[in-house]
Amino acid sequence: MTTDEPGDASATALRLGLAETLAASGDLRTARWRSAVETVPRETFIPGFFERLDDLRETMWRPITPELVGAQERLTLTYTDETWVTQLNHSVTAFDTDVPIPGVPTSSSTLPGLVVRMLEDLQVNDNSRVLEIGTGTGYSTGLMSARLGPELITSVEVDPAVASRAGQSLHEAGYAPRLIIGDGILGHPPGAPYDRVIATCAVRHIPSAWVAQTRPGGLILTTMLGWLGASSGLVRLEVTGDGTAEGRFLGGTDSFMPARPHAAPPLTDNICDWIEAVETAERTTVAGPEILDPWDGWTSLFIAQLAVPDAQLLSYALDDGPLLDHIIDAGQRAVAIVDRLPGRSAAVRQAGPVNLWDKVEVAIEEWWSAGSPSLDQFRVSVSPESQTVWFGDPTGALSWNLPTTT
Template identity: 50%
Template structure:
């Protein structure tokens, strides 16, 4: 696995290659779920535990894929005898992304690192190997996940500072930190992380939103409560910090009096990963996207937000009609933001910059267009 990651450019230094060659990943995922897609029902998750004696288990552990390790905030593969329905709530990240992020963090000998999201503990073990366990603090929200990670780290010979709590609060007990790395995603950069940093601290975090836009951001702390940085190229997606998930969307009453018009901008801006999706999300950060099957009374695509503003898209490629209701014209705002991005030359995600101050957090693109991130 280490040789493959190095050949693909994910490992770029001898220090991280040594860590990945030395830390046994199987200690951290003794069981996991395998996704089972079905045409006639919901996706199922099949338990793949080590205890089954399946020869393919160890090979799967060292594949460059993410493994789901928990469903619905409590169920592990060791808890069930057969495939079940459920929502993934914890996982072991694909090794190539773990390696890339540690490399992008630019750690130096003696650096104190705060990791947000212990998960299985595999990433924390790599950090311990590279920097020493006294220099690694890891925070996990879920007590059961944290306990399993602690046991796995112990089996592998590592005892970092483990904290059970909300990662948004950081870990003031071992601050300040030289580096902060998050293995779950956030809608904004938590204020506590900057308070537990110092000028020059590097923060690596995936910023996401409720329309699916996501990207890995690398920031450098520049002063008291301030930081600057940019999105890194490539697609990166992590499970959200649980406090940053939205409340279930409420479908509003679709008014017959709502304004309706044609639109050249179709729902692909909501369904296709890329800078246009991120821009749409920045324009309406409180909105959620709901889809319905064709041919019914409900629209194929619906944007809704808590103030009962909505935008309903009906039609097909090139012939979309949008109906808007509530206090905000959501689709107007999406169209305006996408038009500004196009006028700037359709820059890629790596051209989006992030500025953090005590007063606000903003994302801007070349040409001066910028949007505020939600901060609570």
């Protein structure tokens, strides 16, 4: 059974504690943003959420709501520096079940440390007009409203149900920014030009609308993803006018759900049957499966997905065999299967009209030759004609054009 809601003093103490935690971690760096963290009630924005439960069979999601969990426990969880999933399968909320259920997260309240770090990295001034892509729960919208004033904030959310809940929460918290239901990839032209654009979803390339709607000298802050599953890279670009922008990755591994138009298409149910039936050619490779392991060094995985941007990573085993990494470009019907051989060597089997692992291997070897630079040494250049991620020389060996169609 639940208990009565704890008093305001308890929530206030937890907010102050969260601010202290974020300051100690280095995510929270300035007094004005600290005041916002200490003021905005996160519990208002996530009255219900899911806690992840892992077992040997599948991931389950435990609902956390006032009806199911003691008030103090829920409030304490709310003010931990954690990401809490607020929607599964594009429709299911914690209020729709009273038992743990399986599902795919489709909306969340990002861990406050990342939210605040991004807001600090946005480098706002007191009069900055901000376009937020992805309202989500509205918590980050509330923080910006507290810091800048709600009249300077425009936030776009694609999911009407998510937008409605965020609007209610913002109203309860006492903020009234401009909330738009629509495709955030298109921005919001009536409010342009903006001084800052911040996205709480990940994109494969910088949408041209964001560049067009940001004033020259303004900043765009977003995370970039690839379909191989490397943790998103946070990038900040300065708009230079005429559809151009340039910036760099800021380092660290940040995880945001992809903007829906930029998400990888689902692989067909029979893709494994096709892979097992196709005839492959095998060779040894200097780039083994470890480059695909985010725990071994996630920059290499990011480099790999720049080399094969339309490919996806699927790892599975046949019968009692080893777990193998399969790089699959479903559109081209191409596959590369990489395996570790006895000793230190590795082998790859490939099939299809393009040899996917050849592209990955070339990119990785160039990266190794350059001294394996970390992602925060890479830059992003945007023009109306193309977008490029590069290190050293925008037209050199370590440069890749981003896919600009979805």
